[in-house]
Amino acid sequence: MDDFKDYLSKISDEDQRARTTKVLNWVHSEFPQLKTRIAWNQPMFTDHDTFIIGFSTSKKHLAVAPEEITITKFSDQIKEAGYAHTKGLIQIPWEKDVDFELLKDIIQFNIDEKIDATSFWRK
Template sequence: MEVFEPFLAGIDNPDHRDRVEEIFNWVKTRFPNLMPKIAWNQPMFTDHDTFIIGFSVAKQHMAVAPEEAGIHRFSEEIVQAGYDHTKELMRIRWDRPMDFALLERMIEFNLLDKQDCSTFWRK
């Protein structure tokens, strides 16, 4: 996943960098058909040239973006997991564990929901 190396190198905190790299590796291992990509300066995974899941980092949290449909579909589970969310992304504070089961369900939802999608974003 060389495509993510410059992004990872830009994360100053080594613990945050290691955690993000762990999550990227988990996604690539669990979903080997997804393509890693950097677009709009953000790391993401795509399938048949359509957006599936994206990530970003901030001082206090990591953000996971499954598009608005994914946030809407999983909003209760996001809150139950102890995460905050907006209409487009969920925020995982650095001191909170990653709920990999929730991340897996989000990715699976997008793969299924967008299997016939011919655009990068949902319309």
């Protein structure tokens, strides 16, 4: 998790920094086989050099980026959790709880789907 120290230190809002840290630590704890890195100025988790999930912050939400195909698959559950999404991002408002079960399902889906992937992004 040392990879994320600089990123986290730049989040000025203490509550947002604490929440982001909690989510990143949770991912690391639940999926210890995933590697951590900063790319495109955001914390990411990878498996055998393929992208699994990335995170970023904005004034209004924690953004979760699992790739478009994953968002499409989980669109209904994302909306049921009370989150908005675009093609590339799930937006978890700071005032809403993080649905860790949904996050776990999303990450596991990407791990399973990309088990034989040989590129960073899906093709």
